[in-house]
Amino acid sequence: xxxxxxxxxxxxxxxxxxxxxxxxxxxxxxxxxxxxxxxxxxxxxxxxxxxxxxxxxxxxxxxxxxxxxxxxxxxxxxxxxxxxxxxxxxxxxxxxxxxxxxxxxxxxxxxxxxxxxxxxxxxxxxxxxxxxxxxxxxxxxxxxxxxxxxxxxxxxxxxxxxxxxxxxxxxxxxxxxxxxxxxxxxxxxxxxxxxxxxxxxxxxxxxxxxxxxxxxxxxxxxxxxxxxxxxxxxxxxxxxxxxxxxxxxxxxxxxxxxxxxxxxxxxxxxxxxxxxxxxxxxxxxxxxxxxxxxxxxxxxxxxxxxxxxxxxxxxxxxxxxxxxxxxxxxxxxxxxxxxxxxxxxxxxxxxxxxxxxxxxxxxxxxxxxxxxxxxxxxxxxx
Amino acid sequence: xxxxxxxxxxxxxxxxxxxxxxxxxxxxxxxxxxxxxxxxxxxxxxxxxxxxxxxxxxxxxxxxxxxxxxxxxxxxxxxxxxxxxxxxxxxxxxxxxxxxxxxxxxxxxxxxxxxxxxxxxxxxxxxxxxxxxxxxxxxxxxxxxxxxxxxxxxxxxxxxxxxxxxxxxxxxxxxxxxxxxxxxxxxxxxxxxxxxxxxxxxxxxxxxxxxxxxxxxxxxxxxxxx
Ligand SMILES: Cc1cc2nc3c(=O)[nH]c(=O)nc-3n(C[C@H](O)[C@H](O)[C@H](O)COP(=O)(O)OP(=O)(O)OC[C@H]3O[C@@H](n4cnc5c(N)ncnc54)[C@H](O)[C@@H]3O)c2cc1C
Numbered sequence: 001x002x003x004x005x006x007x008x009x010x011x012x013x014x015x016x017x018x019x020x021x022x023x024x025x026x027x028x029x030x031x032x033x034x035x036x037x038x039x040x041x042x043x044x045x046x047x048x049x050x051x052x053x054x055x056x057x058x059x060x061x062x063x064x065x066x067x068x069x070x071x072x073x074x075x076x077x078x079x080x081x082x083x084x085x086x087x088x089x090x091x092x093x094x095x096x097x098x099x100x101x102x103x104x105x106x107x108x109x110x111x112x113x114x115x116x117x118x119x120x121x122x123x124x125x126x127x128x129x130x131x132x133x134x135x136x137x138x139x140x141x142x143x144x145x146x147x148x149x150x151x152x153x154x155x156x157x158x159x160x161x162x163x164x165x166x167x168x169x170x171x172x173x174x175x176x177x178x179x180x181x182x183x184x185x186x187x188x189x190x191x192x193x194x195x196x197x198x199x200x201x202x203x204x205x206x207x208x209x210x211x212x213x214x215x216x217x218x219x220x221x222x223x224x225x226x227x228x229x230x231x232x233x234x235x236x237x238x239x240x241x242x243x244x245x246x247x248x249x250x251x252x253x254x255x256x257x258x259x260x261x262x263x264x265x266x267x268x269x270x271x272x273x274x275x276x277x278x279x280x281x282x283x284x285x286x287x288x289x290x291x292x293x294x295x296x297x298x299x300x301x302x303x304x305x306x307x308x309x310x311x312x313x314x315x316x317x318x319x320x321x322x323x324x325x326x327x328x329x330x331x332x333x334x335x336x337x338x339x340x341x342x343x344x345x346x347x348x349x350x351x352x353x354x355x356x357x358x359x360x361x362x363x364x365x366x367x368x369x370x371x372x373x374x375x376x377x378x379x380x381x382x
Numbered sequence: 383x384x385x386x387x388x389x390x391x392x393x394x395x396x397x398x399x400x401x402x403x404x405x406x407x408x409x410x411x412x413x414x415x416x417x418x419x420x421x422x423x424x425x426x427x428x429x430x431x432x433x434x435x436x437x438x439x440x441x442x443x444x445x446x447x448x449x450x451x452x453x454x455x456x457x458x459x460x461x462x463x464x465x466x467x468x469x470x471x472x473x474x475x476x477x478x479x480x481x482x483x484x485x486x487x488x489x490x491x492x493x494x495x496x497x498x499x500x501x502x503x504x505x506x507x508x509x510x511x512x513x514x515x516x517x518x519x520x521x522x523x524x525x526x527x528x529x530x531x532x533x534x535x536x537x538x539x540x541x542x543x544x545x546x547x548x549x550x551x552x553x554x555x556x557x558x559x560x561x562x563x564x565x566x567x568x569x570x571x572x573x574x575x576x577x578x579x580x581x582x583x584x585x586x587x588x589x590x591x592x593x594x595x596x597x598x599x600x601x602x603x604x605x606x607x608x
Contacts, residue, residue, distance in 0.1 A: 007418045011425060011541050019535050049538035062538035072538075 005302075009071055012064075016072045019048065020079035025350075028080040031208035032353050035200065037162055038208055041083060046117025050076075051090055055099060059107060060115035066243075066305040070250040074301075077254030078261070081357035082208035084254060085364075088247035089158035089209075090114070093365075094121025097169050097185065097240045101228030106187070110167065119166035124154040124188075124214055125237055131155075132370050134171065135234055139216060141172035141186050147220045148172075148186055150194070154214040156364075161197035161212040165190045168214065171233045183233035187225045194219030205357035241365055242315045245322040246308065248365045249301040252325025255358050256297060256332035260290045262351045263336035270341070277339070286335050294332070297325045316378035323371035326362040333358040383419040386466025386526075388426070388533035393496055393526050394464050395427045395534070401498070405429045407458060411439055411450050417549055424544035425536030431547070432458075436554045438561055443569035444480055450564050451477075452484040453557040462503065465525040467492065475525075482523035490516050491525040 005013075024041055031038050045051050054069040055061025069091065077084030095114045098106055098121070113119045130136035139152025150172060154160075160168050167189045175182040188195050198213035228236050264287060267278035277283050304317035333355040337344040344351045362368050394406045408423045408431040410416055420431040434450050442450065455463060463482075468475035475491075482489035494513060495506040501520050506513045508527050518524075536544075554564055562568060586601070588594050602608045 007421060008541055008545065010418070011422055011536070011544075012538065014422075015425075015536055015541065047537065048535055053538055057539070062542065064538055064542060068538070068542075 005067070005071075009068060012068050013071050013075055015048070016050070016075040017078070019044070020076050020083075024076070024080045024083055028082075028208075029348070029350065029353065031080070031082065033207075033347065035202070035207040037200075037210050038083060038086075039163070042086065042117065042120070042164070045083075045087060049117075050087060051117030051120075052095070052115025053091065055091070055095060055111065055115040059099065060112035062115075065309045066246060067302055067309060070246055070253075070301055070305040073247050073250040074254035074257070077251040078258035080208070081251060081255060081354070081361075082206050084251050085158060085206055085209045086120070088244070088251060089123065090117075090120045092244040092247045093123030093240060094159060094167075094169070096243055097123065097227060097236065098187070100240070101185065101232075101236055103224075105224070106227065110187070113166060119164050120159045120162055121166055122157050122160040122168040123237075123240070124157045124160065124168045124170040125241075126155050126157070128153060128155045128213075132367060134237065135181065135183070137171050137173060137181070137183060139170060139172045141174050141184065143174070143223060144220075146223045148174075148223060148225065150186065150188065150216040150219040150221065152216050156201070157197075157212050157214055159210050160190075160214055161200065162210045165197075165210075169227055170214075170216075171237055174230060174233075177231065182231045184230045185227040185233040185236055186221060187227050188216070188219065188221055189225075192219055192221055204359065205353070206360060242318050243308065244365050245318040245371075246301065246304050246314075248361060249297075249304065249318065249321035249325045252322070252329040252361045253294070253297050253301050255329040255354060255361060256290070256294050256325065259329070259332040259336035259351060259354050259358075260287065260294060262349075262354070263287065263290075263339040266340050266343075266351075283339060286339065290332055290335060293328050297321070297328050300324055316375060319366070319371045319374040319378065322366065323368055323375065326368060326371070329358050329361050383422050384466050384468075384470040386468055386470070386528060387423070388466070389526050389528050389530055390464040390466045391423045391426055391428060392531045392533040393493075394462075396531065397462070397496070397498060398427075404461075407432065407460065409451060409454050409458070410434070411442070411447060413440075414551065417551065420549065421541075421544045422536060424547045424549070425540040426534055427536075427540060429547065430549065432550045432552060434554070434557065435551050436564070438554050438567075439564045441566040441569065442564050443571035444474070444476060445570045446564045446566075446568035447477060448480040448484050449568055450554065450557070450559055451481050453559045454552075455481070455485060457557065459521075461520045462498070463487070463521070463523045465523065467525055467527050478523055478525040485521075485523070488518040488522040489524070490518055490522065493524050493526045494529050496524060496526065496530065 049062035052061030053064045057063040073084055073088050098110050114121050125134050127137055141148040141150045167187050169185055169187050171183050173181045174184040194217045196215045201211045267283050268276050270277045300321040304314050304321045307314035307317050337351050337355050340351050343349050398404050398406050406428040408420050408428050411434040414435050417433050465478035490505045492508040493505045494508045497504045503518050505516050507516050588597050
């Protein structure tokens with residue numbers, strides 16, 4: 001048994017950490033305050049191949065493994081979750097379904113520009129009336145000659161409305177089979193008439209990331225934009241979410257590590273009662289507990305990534321990692337802010353942003369409750 | 383890897399990108415795992431790396447290190463040898479001078495810009511009051527300042543491609559460096575003791591009380607330093 005990361009993994013970590021601290025850290029507060037999408041940073045991420053990290057080289061990606069990808073997302077989120085989710089959603093949700101289920105033509109049309117990071121991709125599953133219960137989707141796509149006619153709406157979609165968004169892959173009801181909705185995946189290019197994105201949604205956190213509502217009104221796309229088999233849409237998206245959970249787990253891990261690092265640094269500088277507060281046992285224990293749980297979270301997350309790389313069953317590991325890191329990151333930002341005292345409540349202190357950015361990690365890509373459901377099913381419970 | 387060395391690698395890569403037909407080779411001396419530092423340079427874009435790793439080289443001071451590096455460089459016969467300004471651990475900033483001396487090559491330090499043409503290097507050398515423009519015939523040794531460039535980040539493809547690039551780990555013997563020339567045997571430095579620098583007796587502490595800036599200015603004026 002060997003739990004060491006390879007020298008490449010270590011170099012990826014130090015490179016992404018250095019990049020995040022020197023290029024993203026200094027502007028994170030401003031991006032958050034102005035709710036501004038960081039186009040400049042996205043361009044730099046593209047230069048570093050971070051927008052196509054696990055995509056094979058023949059499709060324009062870097063051909064990295066899932067462990068490398070998890071490390072990169074962790075390190076970005078440690079400094080700025082908005083950047084972390086932009087990369088994670090683009091890669092795991094936007095690009096992966098096209099890689100996994102696309103035809104050769106669809107690969108050629110979409111993957112190179114997405115993997116090189118010239119354009120971003122989105123994944124539209126959630127609807128205003130269908131979140132956890134994704135099968136309740138109401139958006140319809142009707143085959144009309146050689147095109148799909150799409151009507152309906154989507155909610156909370158990441159990366160759908162940036163100036164460089166290329167497309168969104170949606171779930172849509174394409175018919176009825178045995179009294180049940182037949183759900184399929186369809187790629188809708190940005191700029192297609194009848195496809196509109198709302199103004200950016202105003203959010204508690206992840207403010208420098210792009211989140212929109214989408215509407216489709218007699219929106220027509222070519223029949224060949226069907227992704228994968230007709231009627232396999234939900235199964236495909238559930239499979240995509242299994243992989244996506246590894247990246248959200250990596251975000252939870254990064255958020256927890258970032259919060260811990262801020263608290264650790266602050267505790268050693270802040271004086272109270274004539275000594276650094278890091279000298280108080282209650283602060284030491286809080287940090288000791290966090291450091292311990294973060295190591296556990298890292299083990300779960302990298303193991304899920306490693307199982308995927310080995311071509312083994314990873315859905316259970318990914319859901320466990322996602323659930324654990326989501327809840328851990330919540331404890332971590334809470335404890336870390338507490339250690340900052342009143343300063344932690346001030347916008348100037350990054351911990352306040354990490355605190356706001358954290359919550360959605362327990363909601364997106366399956367809430368904590370849904371993770372428990374997935375885990376229970378994987379355990380064989382009825 | 384030393385920050386200063388990444389500036390030197392960046393300078394080398396830019397020369398290669400401009401000139402095309404040349405090779406960037408990384409050379410270092412250190413324990414086996416120093417290859418990981420060199421990998422970063424390979425990931426940035428260098429073509430190959432040579433690491434001298436030998437228990438006989440452990441404990442080398444500047445003289446021993448110079449003997450070893452000069453031996454590698456004599457084998458390689460590069461047109462240009464670039465160094466970072468100084469090491470991150472001991473802030474030495476002398477190795478480049480010692481190596482140039484051993485190779486009997488011209489040396490320029492504190493380079494803030496560097497051009498090669500017609501067999502010579504033209505360097506802007508940073509000084510306290512501005513810069514000197516210095517030319518040297520190739521081959522020569524140049525130590526670049528940290529202001530010469532902003533080193534690139536290695537790309538992910540670069541990182542993953544680095545392990546496939548040639549990386550030689552060589553011994554003293556293969557370089558023809560005798561045991562008496564390296565390691566503690568080849569060193570001339572003997573550390574007797576290490577102490578903090580003596581306190582400056584004549585320093586003045588000006589506290590921030592609203593008037594501090596004015597007092598600092600008055601002090602500088604008095605010393606004619608404004
Ligand atoms: C910032 C942000 C970005 C997002 N990006 C995307 C994106 O790119 N693409 C996309 O498709 N979606 C995206 N989402 C949507 C996200 O995946 C959903 O919000 C999430 O799945 C929950 O759905 P919901 O909001 O409809 O909540 P609901 O499903 O209405 O859940 C409400 C509550 O009920 C609980 N609940 C529901 N069902 C059960 C059950 N069976 N048992 C126990 N409890 C239950 C939930 O856990 C939750 O606590 C994003 C959301 C946010 C906030």
